[in-house]
Amino acid sequence: MSMLRAIVAAVAVAVAGAGEVREACGRVLDAWRAGGCVQRKASKCRFIHVPKTGGSSLAEELKHLGYSVYSGEKCYWDDPGNARNGSNALTFLRAPRAHVLSQYMECAYSHFGRKHTEAFARLAPGFAPFPNGSDGFAVWLDHFADAAWTWDGGGDWDCYNPSNMMARALTCGDGAPAAARGARRRLGGDEWTRNSLGASRSNVHHVRRRGVGPNPDLAVAESTLGRFDMVGLTELYHESLCLLRFRLEGALPDGCDCASAEAAEHAHDDKGVPRHSLDDFADGVLGVVDALTAVDAELYVRGLDRVLRDLADLERCARRTVVCPARWADLARETAAVPGARAVVDRWRPTSRARAVKAPRAGDYR
Numbered sequence: 001m002s003m004l005r006a007i008v009a010a011v012a013v014a015v016a017g018a019g020e021v022r023e024a025c026g027r028v029l030d031a032w033r034a035g036g037c038v039q040r041k042a043s044k045c046r047f048i049h050v051p052k053t054g055g056s057s058l059a060e061e062l063k064h065l066g067y068s069v070y071s072g073e074k075c076y077w078d079d080p081g082n083a084r085n086g087s088n089a090l091t092f093l094r095a096p097r098a099h100v101l102s103q104y105m106e107c108a109y110s111h112f113g114r115k116h117t118e119a120f121a122r123l124a125p126g127f128a129p130f131p132n133g134s135d136g137f138a139v140w141l142d143h144f145a146d147a148a149w150t151w152d153g154g155g156d157w158d159c160y161n162p163s164n165m166m167a168r169a170l171t172c173g174d175g176a177p178a179a180a181r182g183a184r185r186r187l188g189g190d191e192w193t194r195n196s197l198g199a200s201r202s203n204v205h206h207v208r209r210r211g212v213g214p215n216p217d218l219a220v221a222e223s224t225l226g227r228f229d230m231v232g233l234t235e236l237y238h239e240s241l242c243l244l245r246f247r248l249e250g251a252l253p254d255g256c257d258c259a260s261a262e263a264a265e266h267a268h269d270d271k272g273v274p275r276h277s278l279d280d281f282a283d284g285v286l287g288v289v290d291a292l293t294a295v296d297a298e299l300y301v302r303g304l305d306r307v308l309r310d311l312a313d314l315e316r317c318a319r320r321t322v323v324c325p326a327r328w329a330d331l332a333r334e335t336a337a338v339p340g341a342r343a344v345v346d347r348w349r350p351t352s353r354a355r356a357v358k359a360p361r362a363g364d365y366r
Helices: 002-030 055-064 080-084 096-109 111-123 136-145 165-171 178-183 218-225 234-249 283-292 294-318 325-334 341-348
Strands: 044-048 068-072 089-093 230-233
Touching: 002 234, 002 294, 044 055, 055 068, 055 234, 089 165, 089 234, 089 294, 096 111, 096 136, 096 165, 096 234, 096 283, 096 294, 136 283, 165 218, 165 294, 218 294, 230 234, 230 294, 234 294, 234 325, 283 294, 294 341, 325 341
Parallel strands: 044 068, 044 089, 089 230
Antiparallel strands: none
């Protein structure tokens, strides 16, 4: 009798395990609606590119794999397709401190950044030159952190404004919900203006005299994040790409299994920017970053939880380990400064996953 009970118990565990796998596959695949990213010339991956989150590299990789990419550093709500349904839209988020430092380095050292800041200097010779010396990052941050900052009085050297850029990207645009529109300081016209080079740049790059300000509505940003069919993280770029390709192709690509001997290689465009590290800056300087990105930090934690949930479902569905042990340690270190991130990472680590509450279905994020 005891042997029979053991067999029955083993069968019950197996059946329950199979049910969990089916549920995981449903969550990781059913969330990916038909009609977008497919391998036909007429179809495009709708990618909302928040600057300096790895989007240029992702777009290149998708193109190399044969996918056409609709990508632009534009407000989510400026695209009528996004405003209607989401339509297979995807985006990437990045830990705020690293995100802001990357913005500064792009403005200070890349061809794009120098082109814009130098053109601005020619048109506004009385304005302070772009700060790219040894204390340049701190000076740049203090410029935007000044409580008296305004577009007319302060400007942005015609490059990025780092104040909650990710949340701005998800709340700006003419089709934004009423809650976001109510916070917009509209003076008429649209949110696009001509910069010093005659090129159009949106509210994603800049905080102008109209449009979404430096502190966007978090509730609207989180609601917009839920409209995406997929969210990835710069800190988990490889793993996010594995998730994307699994959804597109229905199988886990080579190099995505931790047991694989094949090392994954990814495209990377450094834009000519020299190597840099957050470790080079004092806590006081990084504290200014935190003050400028308080809304982004909360949005990032929401995205982090979603991405780790999706990757856990991917691992159950594919029966492979995608987030390797060393990557968990890297992720904990890279997100340590984000309030609330540690609890999310600890909740989804494999050792604690059994204690976690049941993962929400994809619909909970819409």
